[in-house]
Amino acid sequence: MVITYPYKSGLYVNLTNRCPCACVFCLRQYAPSVTGSGSLWLEHEPSEEEVIASLDSRRLNEYDEVVFCGYGEPTERLDVLLAAARHVKGMCPGKKVRINTNGLADLICGEPTAQKLKGLVDTVSISLNSPDPDEYLRLCRPKFGIGSWQAMLDYARSCKGYVPDVVLTIVGSPVTTPEVQAKCRAIADGIGVRLRVRPYENLGSGATPPAAAD
Ligand code: SF4
Numbered sequence: 001m002v003i004t005y006p007y008k009s010g011l012y013v014n015l016t017n018r019c020p021c022a023c024v025f026c027l028r029q030y031a032p033s034v035t036g037s038g039s040l041w042l043e044h045e046p047s048e049e050e051v052i053a054s055l056d057s058r059r060l061n062e063y064d065e066v067v068f069c070g071y072g073e074p075t076e077r078l079d080v081l082l083a084a085a086r087h088v089k090g091m092c093p094g095k096k097v098r099i100n101t102n103g104l105a106d107l108i109c110g111e112p113t114a115q116k117l118k119g120l121v122d123t124v125s126i127s128l129n130s131p132d133p134d135e136y137l138r139l140c141r142p143k144f145g146i147g148s149w150q151a152m153l154d155y156a157r158s159c160k161g162y163v164p165d166v167v168l169t170i171v172g173s174p175v176t177t178p179e180v181q182a183k184c185r186a187i188a189d190g191i192g193v194r195l196r197v198r199p200y201e202n203l204g205s206g207a208t209p210p211a212a213a214d
Pocket residue numbers: 019020021022023025026027028071072073102140210211212
């Protein structure tokens with residue numbers, strides 16, 4: 001099964017297929033893989049030892065960064081994520097580590113989690129998806145309900161204290177209008193984090209790119 005996989009200039013880590021969201025645009029509904037290198041559906045969730053063995057089988061120097069992403073929400077397995085990030089930093093001290101997340105880690109874990117990222121994670125990329133909580137609920141369908149949008153923003157704010165680079169992301173035109181993008185930029189500015197407008201990729205199904213693919 002695929003635990004680590006090269007994608008663009010990064011080495012991606014696939015920890016879980018679990019996710020508290022069911023985004024209407026999630027790539028998982030349309031394709032088994034983002035890379036063509038094999039299905040990202042896991043036979044079982046890899047143990048810490050399996051993740052580390054998979055990392056050890058790669059030449060980390062060949063990649064710009066290690067990205068926890070995959071076909072699920074990586075903070076569903078925060079303890080394994082942190083152990084693997086610690087291993088990467090031990091093997092390759094300058095290597096950048098990024099998490100691509102829906103930003104619901106505190107709801108998933110039932111406690112504040114941002115401080116655990118300190119010294120282990122360089123970038124947290126959080127899917128904002130919408131400047132409006134009701135639209136976010138319609139698009140992402142989080143199991144935690146309407147409070148998820150605010151929890152995601154609170155998580156972004158709390159990460160700022162522990163992670164050098166915190167990013168909110170949305171999909172660009174034609175999925176979002178310039179007006180929506182402006183509202184998202186104002187939200188990011190208000191929190192004091194970057195906004196990244198991800199390019200739209202037509203998947204031939206009306207789908208938009210998911211956090212899991214990026
Ligand atoms: S796009 Fe990301 S957050 Fe949404 S359901 Fe898929 S894996 Fe979960």
